[in-house]
Amino acid sequence: MNNKLSRNLYMIPYAIWILLFVIAPILLVVYYSFIDTQGNFSFVNYEKFFSSVYLKMTLSSFWYAFLITLISLIIAYPTAYLLTKTKHKQLWLLLIIVPSWINLLLKAYAFIGIFGTYGVANSFLEVVGIGTQQLLFTDFSFIFVSVYIFIPFMILPIFNALDNVNPTLLDAANDLGASKWTTFRRVIFPITLDGVKSGIQITFIPALSLFMLTRLIAGNRVITLGTAIEQHFLVTQDWGMGATIAVFLIIAMFIIMFITGHRKRGA
Amino acid sequence: MSNTIIQFKNVTKQYDSDPTVLNDVSFEIEKGKFYTLLGPSGCGKTTILRLIAGFTEATTGEIYFNDKRINQVPANKRQVNTVFQDYALFPHLNVFENVAFGLRIKKMKKTDIEAKVKEALSFVNLSGYEAREIKEMSGGQRQRVAIARAIVNEPEVILLDEPLSALDLKLRYQMQYELRDLQKRLGITFIFVTHDQEEALAMSDEIFVINKGKIQQSGTPNDIYDEPINRFVADFIGESNIVKGTMTRDYLVEFVGKRFECVDMGMNTNEPVEIVIRPEDLEITSFDEGMLQVNVHSQLFRGVHYEITGIDQDGNEWLVHSTKKANVGDNIGLKFAPEAIHVMRFNETEEDFDKRLDSYTEGDANEQ
Numbered sequence: 101m102n103n104k105l106s107r108n109l110y111m112i113p114y115a116i117w118i119l120l121f122v123i124a125p126i127l128l129v130v131y132y133s134f135i136d137t138q139g140n141f142s143f144v145n146y147e148k149f150f151s152s153v154y155l156k157m158t159l160s161s162f163w164y165a166f167l168i169t170l171i172s173l174i175i176a177y178p179t180a181y182l183l184t185k186t187k188h189k190q191l192w193l194l195l196i197i198v199p200s201w202i203n204l205l206l207k208a209y210a211f212i213g214i215f216g217t218y219g220v221a222n223s224f225l226e227v228v229g230i231g232t233q234q235l236l237f238t239d240f241s242f243i244f245v246s247v248y249i250f251i252p253f254m255i256l257p258i259f260n261a262l263d264n265v266n267p268t269l270l271d272a273a274n275d276l277g278a279s280k281w282t283t284f285r286r287v288i289f290p291i292t293l294d295g296v297k298s299g300i301q302i303t304f305i306p307a308l309s310l311f312m313l314t315r316l317i318a319g320n321r322v323i324t325l326g327t328a329i330e331q332h333f334l335v336t337q338d339w340g341m342g343a344t345i346a347v348f349l350i351i352a353m354f355i356i357m358f359i360t361g362h363r364k365r366g367a
Numbered sequence: 368m369s370n371t372i373i374q375f376k377n378v379t380k381q382y383d384s385d386p387t388v389l390n391d392v393s394f395e396i397e398k399g400k401f402y403t404l405l406g407p408s409g410c411g412k413t414t415i416l417r418l419i420a421g422f423t424e425a426t427t428g429e430i431y432f433n434d435k436r437i438n439q440v441p442a443n444k445r446q447v448n449t450v451f452q453d454y455a456l457f458p459h460l461n462v463f464e465n466v467a468f469g470l471r472i473k474k475m476k477k478t479d480i481e482a483k484v485k486e487a488l489s490f491v492n493l494s495g496y497e498a499r500e501i502k503e504m505s506g507g508q509r510q511r512v513a514i515a516r517a518i519v520n521e522p523e524v525i526l527l528d529e530p531l532s533a534l535d536l537k538l539r540y541q542m543q544y545e546l547r548d549l550q551k552r553l554g555i556t557f558i559f560v561t562h563d564q565e566e567a568l569a570m571s572d573e574i575f576v577i578n579k580g581k582i583q584q585s586g587t588p589n590d591i592y593d594e595p596i597n598r599f600v601a602d603f604i605g606e607s608n609i610v611k612g613t614m615t616r617d618y619l620v621e622f623v624g625k626r627f628e629c630v631d632m633g634m635n636t637n638e639p640v641e642i643v644i645r646p647e648d649l650e651i652t653s654f655d656e657g658m659l660q661v662n663v664h665s666q667l668f669r670g671v672h673y674e675i676t677g678i679d680q681d682g683n684e685w686l687v688h689s690t691k692k693a694n695v696g697d698n699i700g701l702k703f704a705p706e707a708i709h710v711m712r713f714n715e716t717e718e719d720f721d722k723r724l725d726s727y728t729e730g731d732a733n734e735q
Contacts, residue, residue: 274441
């Protein structure tokens with residue numbers, strides 16, 4: 101009885117947190133999404149969302165998030181794999197993780213310097229003979245910087261998954277006639293799939309709502325759902341529309357969580 | 368020669384500049400027998416297994432499989448399959464897919480795979496478990512899946528790396544019978560690695576006792592138990608009383624200050640030797656009738672027998688397995704037959720040792 105009471109007491113901070121910072125904001129967002137600019141209850145925001153402007157924006161958000169996630173994965177998986185093979189793997193991992201501790205804005209400003217017309221990247225292109233290019237405010241720079249920012253988050257879960265693979269499983273696959281590639285395809289990758297899924301979750305969802313980088317690096321040429329939310333709340337003051345977009349973002353997150361969730365393995 | 372399937376010729380394995388793991392090891396493995404590599408941990412027995420499987424390469428020396436040199440053949444191209452100590456079952460696949468893994472890689476037809484997997488699973492008494500997940504299986508069942516996964520590929524040799532060490536005692540005994548039975552039914556070569564001497568004695572046709580990267584002695588379980596070549600083997604296989612002695616002349620040996628009749632011969636006069644007497648060969652009698660007199664120091668009831676330790680006048684400890692009870696503190700006598708005395712020469716090679724033992728049997732034949 102006493103035990104049960106104390107367990108309930110421990111639940112209080114968690115319950116308060118969830119209530120104040122998860123449930124209440126979601127309810128507020130949902131509430132505002134039904135309020136038009138005049139402050140009346142209406143479905144006008146939802147109608148607007150299904151107009152071509154917003155659908156295109158949604159599509160391009162998903163497209164960029166998809167590209168960012170895919171490129172991060174393509175770079176992160178082999179990197180994590182090589183890291184697990186190195187002697188001081190924890191040290192190498194740390195070196196990759198450390199940049200993620202630096203504020204995102206600082207890194208974005210650093211890249212403005214690097215990619216700017218007189219930046220390091222263009223000086224290099226000049227030396228090589230290609231000549232100065234418009235790097236900043238392009239799709240390329242946006243995706244490059246986003247991938248750079250998300251890669252540590254992609255590497256970490258994949259590294260952990262790879263590091264936990266029992267090495268005798270590789271011997272066993274080898275023993276049963278599998279070549280190195282077959283072992284990777286049939287054993288290593290399926291076993292580390294959960295790590296890959298976590299990496300995708302942790303990259304794709306934030307990438308959907310990126311907004312700082314779209315302005316600083318992509319120069320507002322890329323407008324994602326995140327940018328649109330920010331504009332509606334801070335510039336056009338159309339909180340209702342901003343909330344509506346947020347509702348769809350939340351739904352998208354749940355769908356992605358569901359798809360990449362840990363399901364029962366097996367045949 | 369045609370009966371030999373695996374041959375090691377002067378194989379040495381060394382990592383960097385560490386001491387050798389295997390030191391100039393040579394042996395032959397025949398088809399269709401149950402072999403056991405027995406030794407303490409770190410003796411090199413698992414290294415031998417990994418060399419046969421192809422997970423590691425010999426530093427020097429040759430390994431032959433069916434008279435073909437296989438030093439450079441990768442593991443996935445070898446006709447051997449391994450049952451691993453931790454089973455190494457694929458956690459993302461169910462029982463059926465685990466067993467089918469090797470067959471799928473060989474691109475076998477679907478119907479053939481199904482038939483073969485079913486057969487292999489019924490061989491290990493796991494019919495009906497095809498759709499189970501590995502994590503739903505108990506330790507003993509996982510063990511069987513691992514064995515099925517190995518035998519389904521129909522290898523000529525199966526390597527077993529301490530596969531029973533993770534099981535509880537009852538299950539271990541049961542699996543010992545089953546493995547032995549399975550080997551007989553399949554008629555293929557099993558090479559079994561263990562540090563458990565009881566397991567080795569119970570299951571093997573032939574045992575290789577290994578220590579410090581060298582094969583100390585090879586032979587049938589009976590040979591090795593009854594005629595250990597040196598102190599290590601005597602001590603490692605079963606329990607034994609080992610004392611220093613002198614070979615006074617043929618058939619007469621002196622130890623603990625007394626002379627005893629024995630069945631050993633062919634050594635130098637007054638050659639220093641070591642004497643082994645197994646605890647079950649010592650029989651308790653009255654103090655006066657005993658060939659040795661000891662004071663009972665401790666007694667443990669082991670179920671089948673009492674384990675009694677006694678100390679003689681010289682301070683040597685004698686371990687006795689007896690169905691008769693003794694009282695701690697009593698002075699008792701111990702007697703034994705001349706055949707119970709095993710004489711071991713120092714630094715005798717296995718070749719010389721075998722020759723010496725052979726000469727006894729010839730001698731016996733001449734007498735008759």
